[in-house]
Amino acid sequence: MKGFILLALAVFAALQTVESACSPCRTMKWVNCDGAPCTCQITLDDSNRPAIDCEKLVSKCFLMKAEMYRRKMGQDVRINIGGKPHEDAIMDNDGIYNPDCENDGKFKAKQCNNTDECWCVNSAGVRRTDKGDKNMNCSKLLNGGSQKLDLNKIVVYYVDEERPTITMQYLTGGIIAVIVVVVLVVVLGLLALVSAQFKVKMPKSPA
Ligand SMILES: *[C@@H]1O[C@H](CO)[C@@H](O)[C@H](O)[C@H]1NC(C)=O
Ligand SMILES: *[C@@H]1O[C@H](CO)[C@@H](O)[C@H](O)[C@H]1NC(C)=O
Numbered sequence: 001m002k003g004f005i006l007l008a009l010a011v012f013a014a015l016q017t018v019e020s021a022c023s024p025c026r027t028m029k030w031v032n033c034d035g036a037p038c039t040c041q042i043t044l045d046d047s048n049r050p051a052i053d054c055e056k057l058v059s060k061c062f063l064m065k066a067e068m069y070r071r072k073m074g075q076d077v078r079i080n081i082g083g084k085p086h087e088d089a090i091m092d093n094d095g096i097y098n099p100d101c102e103n104d105g106k107f108k109a110k111q112c113n114n115t116d117e118c119w120c121v122n123s124a125g126v127r128r129t130d131k132g133d134k135n136m137n138c139s140k141l142l143n144g145g146s147q148k149l150d151l152n153k154i155v156v157y158y159v160d161e162e163r164p165t166i167t168m169q170y171l172t173g174g175i176i177a178v179i180v181v182v183v184l185v186v187v188l189g190l191l192a193l194v195s196a197q198f199k200v201k202m203p204k205s206p207a
Helices: 002-020 060-072 173-204
Strands: 031-034 039-042 117-120
Touching: none
Parallel strands: none
Antiparallel strands: 031 039
C-alpha cells in the first residue's frame, strides 16, 4: 500500500512537470517561450517584447520588425535578406524595412523605416504610394492579399481594393522604350489582321 502511494505520488509529480514544461513555439523559431503559465514573446527591439499566440501565425509586421532587430544584433536571419532568395520566390517591391506595428501586430498605415522618408502601405505592409516626407498623411490601411493567385514566379503578391498611387517617375528610358515597342507591335499586328480580313472579303463584294 505504501509502495502504491509512493508510485502514485511519483506519477503525479511527473505529470506536473510535463504540464508546466514550456514547449517551444511551433509557428515561429525566433520566439522565446518561458515561465508557468507558459508565455511566448517575440523580440521587436530592446524594450518591446509582445506576447504572441503560438497556435497562430505571427503577424507579418512583427516578423519584419523582429528580422530587422536580429539583423542589427548580428543574429541569424533569412538567407539573402532584401535580395531575391530564389528564382521562384515571392518578393515585395521594396524588400524589408523596419516597420511600425500596431499592438495587435497590424502594420501602421504610414511607414518610415526609422528615417524622415515615409510612405503608405497596405495591410501586407507593401508600399502603395510614392515616398514623401514624414508629414505625409496615410488615411486608411487597405486590405490586400485575399484573392487567390497562381503563386508561380509572382513578384508582387497582393491586389489592393484601390489602385496604388505610385507614379511612373522611376521608370527608366529603357523600360519606356520597351513599352513603346510592345505597343507598336500590337498596333501593327491589329493592322495586319484588319487588312487580312479586308482581303478575304474583297473577292466576295463584286458578286
Ligand atoms: C530600411 O533601412 C535599412 C537600414 O536600416 C535598409 O537596409 C533598408 O534597405 C531600408 N528599406 C527600405 C524599404 O527603405
Ligand atoms: C496631414 O494632416 C494634418 C492634420 O489633418 C495636416 O495638418 C497636414 O497639413 C497634412 N499633411 C499633408 C502633407 O497633407
